[in-house]
Amino acid sequence: MYKIAIVGCGWVGQQHADGCRAIKGCKIIGMVDPQMELTKKVAAQFNTAAYGSLDELFKKDKPDIISVCTPPNLHRAIVEEALKKGVRHIISEKPLAHNVVDARAIQKAVKSAKATFMTAFCHRFVEPIMQIKKIIDSGKLGEVVFFRNQFSSRFDGVQQRWFSNPKYSGGGCLIDTSVHSIDLFRYLCGEAKSVSARTASRMAGLKVEDTSCVLLQNSAGSIGVIEASWNVAIGQAYLEVSGTKGKIIYEYWGPFRARFEGDKDWRDIPIKRDINRRFEDEIRNFIGIIEGKKSCGPGVEDGVRANEIIDAAYRSIKMKKWIAL
Ligand SMILES: NC(=O)c1ccc[n+]([C@@H]2O[C@H](COP(=O)([O-])OP(=O)(O)OC[C@H]3O[C@@H](n4cnc5c(N)ncnc54)[C@H](O)[C@@H]3O)[C@@H](O)[C@H]2O)c1
Structure with missing residues (x-):
């Protein structure tokens, strides 16, 4: 069973949660977003816990996978923090970053941690x-x-x-x-x-x-x-x-x-296949990558x-x- 936490509870975070819910062998252990009112509402919808930050989440649980669904300028800090906390499987939304400097920094951090990573080009x-x-x-x-x-x-x-x-x-x-x-x-x-x-x-x-x-x-x-x-x-x-x-x-x-x-x-x-299943299929494909199956990336x-x-x-x-x- 893969324990997944979704960081960012906006439109895409909810799509990722919906996708995860359909995958056997994948359990959403928390939704993370500083907008607590929204986070609690979304977490309740997906029958999971609500956290205001990754620190709060890690005090309670440790995910195998995190899905980064925040605005692009935050992707780098969240990926780096998750890697430091020991997460080795990360799926992060597009664009990888809001600029090339951050995108390359994410690549460097992912490579040096030997992490599995997907840029979520759905x-x-x-x-x-x-x-x-x-x-x-x-x-x-x-x-x-x-x-x-x-x-x-x-x-x-x-x-x-x-x-x-x-x-x-x-x-x-x-x-x-x-x-x-x-x-x-x-x-x-x-x-x-x-x-x-x-x-x-x-x-x-x-x-x-x-x-x-x-x-x-x-x-x-x-x-x-x-x-x-x-x-x-x-x-x-x-x-x-x-x-x-x-x-x-x-x-x-x-x-x-x-x-x-x-x-x-x-x-x-x-x-x-229904186009609305693309997020589910993307996450399923990511789990395949973790398990060493051939994949189209990205x-x-x-x-x-x-x-x-x-x-x-x-x-x-x-x-x-x-x-x-
Ligand atoms: N693949 C697609 O089809 C698709 C579609 C729309 C957006 N996106 C991408 O998804 C990402 C999010 O877009 P969205 O439309 O969901 O935006 P959104 O504004 O609906 O949601 C972003 C959420 O991130 C939260 N957030 C801000 N700082 C945070 C932090 N430090 N930790 C955790 N959460 C934090 C915000 O409170 C907000 O709830 C962007 O990178 C965007 O480009 C992808």
Whole structure:
């Protein structure tokens, strides 16, 4: 039985708790968050204990796994503290950190403790994405020409949330949202070798970008077009991969279809697992890593690499040019 503690009781902490609850062999021993009213409420919902800090938790119990679900600027301190307290299995939310310095420090601490670590890029565990990965790897799509990925929505009230305070987040929608897409490009198409980006900020009172477009290119020439926005009326979560032999389109919560050379029409691809189970599958996969099973990661190095690409994307905006990675 793996004893897990979840640090941060906000939206994602609750998703992780919900995922853990569905996994046999995993027991939530506590929810940790300084907002005690919220923590008690969430802990009661998941039938576990509420703690205001890791110190309080460790006075009572010792987790095998911690899941870090706080704003990004706190990931480093929490990972380092947990490692010092002897925890050797850590899953930490995206982005790995709010900047490259902290991301590399996390990697160093994890490596020297020989800990098992996952950067929680949950989209790798969306079942249609797993199918897309298999189709690309099988060669059925040919060489990838374009990768297009958009995550957009209207994020009302973002001005009052940590997401738009660069001290906590490291930036706006580019780091917060496109970090997922950057990981997906690397995962599906291979390592990015250059990046260019543009951003816009038109929401009243916002200090960071509300809209971004990142272009990536890998060494084979595949181009990734990555869009994110907090400022659109009609949001979208969309992935399209066009290859020399076919094309796949996945509209999250909508159609999933492919068309290959010679096909007269589009083929619908059956979706075998509910997208809302992605956090459960991510944690299950992490337990598999702990037990030495083959895994798609994503490891600490994937988190660092995404932070490095984001950093270069922000530099490309200032310098108005492509940046080699
Ligand atoms: N994988 C995804 O799809 C996804 C979606 C949303 C957010 N996230 C990521 O998850 C993390 C949290 O985001 P969220 O949306 O849950 O934010 P949130 O604001 O809903 O929750 C964050 C929680 O962290 C708590 N917190 C602050 N300091 C703390 C500390 N020292 N110890 C413990 N808890 C502390 C806050 O009180 C708050 O309850 C971020 O890294 C974010 O980028 C991932």
